[in-house]
Amino acid sequence: MVEDWNSLSDEEFRAIFREWVEANCPAELRYMRKQRPLYEEVKVWYQALSKKGWLAPVWPKEHGGMGLSPAKHMIYVEEWGRLGCPRIPDHGIGLSGPLLIQYGTEAQKAEFLPKILSGEHIWCQGYSEPSSGSDLASLRTSAVLEDNHFVINGQKIWTTLAHCANWIFVLVRTDKEAKPQRGISVLLVDMTLPGVTVRPIANLRGETDFCEVFFDNVKVPAENLVGEINQGWTLAKSVLGHERIFLGAPTRPEYALGRLDKLAEARGAFDDPAFLSRYAKLRLDLYDLGSSFERYAKVLRSGGELGADVSMLKIFTTELYQRITEEMLMLAGEEARYNDDLEAGNGHVDAMNLFLDSRAPAIFGGSNEIQRNILAKAVLALPG
Amino acid sequence: MVEDWNSLSDEEFRAIFREWVEANCPAELRYMRKQRPLYEEVKVWYQALSKKGWLAPVWPKEHGGMGLSPAKHMIYVEEWGRLGCPRIPDHGIGLSGPLLIQYGTEAQKAEFLPKILSGEHIWCQGYSEPSSGSDLASLRTSAVLEDNHFVINGQKIWTTLAHCANWIFVLVRTDKEAKPQRGISVLLVDMTLPGVTVRPIANLRGETDFCEVFFDNVKVPAENLVGEINQGWTLAKSVLGHERIFLGAPTRPEYALGRLDKLAEARGAFDDPAFLSRYAKLRLDLYDLGSSFERYAKVLRSGGELGADVSMLKIFTTELYQRITEEMLMLAGEEARYNDDLEAGNGHVDAMNLFLDSRAPAIFGGSNEIQRNILAKAVLALPG
Amino acid sequence: MPQMVLDDDDGVIAMLRESVAAFAEGRPGPQTVRSIRTAESDMDKAQWQEMAEAGWLGLMLPEALGGAGLGIREQAVISEALGRALVTAPMATASVLASALIAGSQDSEERSRLAANLVSGSSIIATAITDDIEASKLIARAADGAIYLDGRREFVEAAHAAVDFLVLARLGDEDLLLSVPAGSQGLQLIDRPGVDGATISSLIFTGCRLDMSRILARGDLGGLVEKAIDLARLALAAELSGIASKAFEMASDYTKERVQFGKPIASFQVIQHRLVDLWTEAEFAGSAVVNAIERLGEGDEKAARLAILAAKARASDAAFLIGRRAIHLYGAMGFTDECDIGLYLKRAVNLGAMFGQAEKLRRQFVSLERAA
């Protein structure tokens, strides 16, 4: 538990991690169809990681994390995916935790970090609002300081898994007079407080990955402010850090291509040169995405920092994911009319599920249009 | 010669026109590889049309034209293409003539129209300038009125076939203080005047379809002004009229697909389902372009006017032309390395020639970006 | 708004369009889609009945059989309007395809009964025929003055609502077109959820016994069935064209309302150009359907067939593309189930896959054209 993981070679670390995961991640949780399972559904795995001290790969060890370097973290993520481990509700580990570690008071750290690790607090993240979309700076949910409490009013939307969370960290406007990006603060809110209402939103796949969260005169203690008042914009942006690279990881198209393979095998499509030609383009796009991803991973491994240019991976991987699932529907032929999974030899392929799911990543996490705007300005230095 | 062509049925007119063309357009001029032959190269055909009175299909009969309705004109153009007649230097017939008929003085009409019909005057058109591109209103070539003469200074570019023309009609700035689209006039200029210099520009195909034309203190009589001074912008825009539809005609992709067919036959490519699949997409795009073109042609035939929406055909046909020629290079395999024509059974296919030529139409006649801007505003009424 | 441009001297086209629009106002399509889905049902029978009352069912049946004796032109106009309004009734199969098969059958009491039922909407006729006509044929054998059917047919719409099924079967060296009563012994239904919410069924025939009177036509029926499917395809193309057109409009309207960075997103050039391209696709779809209607009216069978293949391919690609892009233009909202735009996309997927996906139809077009 107190080992310095970073002192191991990559191969050693990979082997140790892999062996333990194989032994401790229950088979029935591996390769789940559900992309965002609830805490209750994956509690066993969450708790196993927690007990082992492997729940928070990048937190410093003094806070109960593994203190992994970016290089080792990359291996952790790779093996997690390769072994088909389910996604856990990870906003506490990935966002609130790092935010508190960097900007929280000692009291906040002492209060919240252990409860994230224990699973007592499941966090969600209140960024987007109905009118904001990719333009976060336009948010309108307000918090007014009264008698050592903030009184919050407003609405958040696209809050992932809010219906199974008990804490939320929200971006609120604390100064209406300031310029859009000023006057924003970060507050930690107990979702069991009066005035907090959660409404799950069904998505195209009929699942409820995200919610609306309403705040109606919700009173939270002033000490739940993170960092300085009106400085929330900077905080919110900074917690993303090197994890941005994972938005561009080939994970989703890789999975989808694997399913396309399976379906194509079952249908004998590899004997059709027309399919093969289209498949080959998708296969090579995925392969080349791997080469480009590796280039950035290498930078991280050697201790470098990533620039804005890494966003090209997010665009490429999300659009490739879509193209693969569209090919899957084409291959399905008239079976593309079904909403459920398709038979494919010994097993099923969730073609429609993937097709619909693939609509999301190109929109969320900053739409691909926003990403291209950023690249045009920050990387290509185009005018206007 | 004095018949009312429009009183014939479409079929009768088509049959008459076709029969005469078959008999009078020399075989060696049909299906020429060269897209824009010089006057000297096609003089025989020009003169045959002239003698027959069929050179100017849409000019009113009192000026020596055929006075065709848009419907009959459509047939004229269709048959011309179908029979492989060469393009003739047609700026006099298509642009200067209509401009003078609509806006010219009686003296101008009497002077210039007969000489267009006789072939004595070969016209070109001086619109674009080095810095203007698709933004015509920014032109800088100036004309100053002195002693009943305009003195012209400046430079035109992309002037098609200027090196075989002896007259040019130019857009010039006659008022530098006015807003960009005001202060522009149209002048008729004898290209043999001192101070006019023509420099042909080779294009990607190594041919010289267009030129730069320099004006160095060129003095032209004031009576060479067409219409009112400073009203040239309106004049220049108006002469396009219903002929805009021909920018969207399927002619070029149709020809290119025919060549692709021939090459594919010769190489046995229709046995490759991967080729067939890509070919089928191109074939159907062409077929559907025909259906959409027909929709607008029908409007003209029934005496209607075309709106800005017809520009979508220009975008579609020029981009389809490019895609077809790109497929041709793919089909050529390693022979795509050759600059000359490819053997294809009993004949040749000018794959590289077409590929390079297809770069132009998406740029000229208002780039496709400009066309999309116009459609967004004028048809879809999008804001901003 | 992109739609089929048709001559309408007598105002019939406009009238049909208005009647569908009025119908959809009283019975909004998306609402019906959701209620069918929630009920895990295969269709909304009350809606169908109202459509019958509006005179839209079997309208291409000859007047002698109780139909309106109208043509594919009027059918296409209605289908396009239904597509726009997302009225997801099984029009292409239970009305267009069924009508064409019944019209092409021999005169019989059974035929008259079916025709009357179809037009009145009183009992629904499902078709168990796909574009793979050979594979659509059940195995028939004749014994003790009856016909026995075996085999399995997939992708049947409205199978639970149906009172009769139209099926093809092979008996010795001839084809049979038969009507099978719902609930027959030896006929089993297996259901799967369809992407647009309505259940799609497979029919399993195990020695299913039919009266000889159930034979509607016999002999070489390939040509009849092929032409009937072509009409269904054309109706689908029109419906898809309507879906494409409406999904485009919804996306276009949304981008005008949606403000980001202080401006409606429709003012961003990238969005504008994308909308122009989608609009072009929708316009092309409409023109392709009009072209098919006209070719069909001219009597050159091959030319008509080509035009129909092209129209269905174009319209389904247009609806699929526009549906996908529209969801993206709606942003996160587009990814929610409560936003109607997703229903348009799902409907486009469903109809696009019926009687041949675009790629398959394009390949058929080329082989037919080159077979000349």
Added chain:
Amino acid sequence: MPQMVLDDDDGVIAMLRESVAAFAEGRPGPQTVRSIRTAESDMDKAQWQEMAEAGWLGLMLPEALGGAGLGIREQAVISEALGRALVTAPMATASVLASALIAGSQDSEERSRLAANLVSGSSIIATAITDDIEASKLIARAADGAIYLDGRREFVEAAHAAVDFLVLARLGDEDLLLSVPAGSQGLQLIDRPGVDGATISSLIFTGCRLDMSRILARGDLGGLVEKAIDLARLALAAELSGIASKAFEMASDYTKERVQFGKPIASFQVIQHRLVDLWTEAEFAGSAVVNAIERLGEGDEKAARLAILAAKARASDAAFLIGRRAIHLYGAMGFTDECDIGLYLKRAVNLGAMFGQAEKLRRQFVSLERAA
């Protein structure tokens, strides 16, 4: 600027790049392209000689054969830089492919002579081998202590400049790798203009007689030739990647300068997004080449082969796409011959079609990978 990202602890990479850039400053690539085209020549021999002096020819040959003993990494860096500068020398064939064939040959005087000539640039060695290895084999027969060759080989670069040709031939059941002296009796050249300006020749062998000493290798040479072609492909991929990168930069720079409607066109969002996509393609091309270099260094033959196929496919598609789009971004200027951007596109077409177009290589990738 998009380019291969490689570790360069000892600064060799930077040094190589600078030396190519300096070379191109003295001898601008586009100028040489135009002079070769005007002269209807196959290459610029003086330029080649200077490249030899810079130490770039045969640099992968072992030191024992007079080479620099460098690897594909350094070769790729040079090829990429040549691509950027549009130095259109036959590097991939007359240096990379020829070196690999010579290095894989048996030790002989002839081999040493060729190696020395290659490195010194004093006499040029053209290769008459395409990626269709079987079809590349001439028919050989042995008689009176000599070899006689018959057959025809297409797509030979630098055929007029060459002093020797490397050819493959089939003699009975074994392959021969041979050097053929230019001007041999029974060897005829037929020329055609290449798209990038240099002549491409076909060689026709009619009983062409060779000394036995001209045999460089014999036996089953499939593996040797395949690996040699893979190295040439990787060099081409690097060169294409350089072309893509430079063409992107030229287009990007042009859009910043070019003013329309009062603004540089690079400020229009549609242009910006298009440039972002082109830039991504160029970056992907560079990463694909780096990946191939690394896989090749790891010794897993299949993994290396896959990576090379991918790199050539990606880089040629990137260069072709960027070339086309760049011409469009240049507007009318891009359609003129005097604008260099067209030369980049033409070079991309030429190199893209050598040793397999992208589509063909992708299909090879998939069949090789699936053959596992």
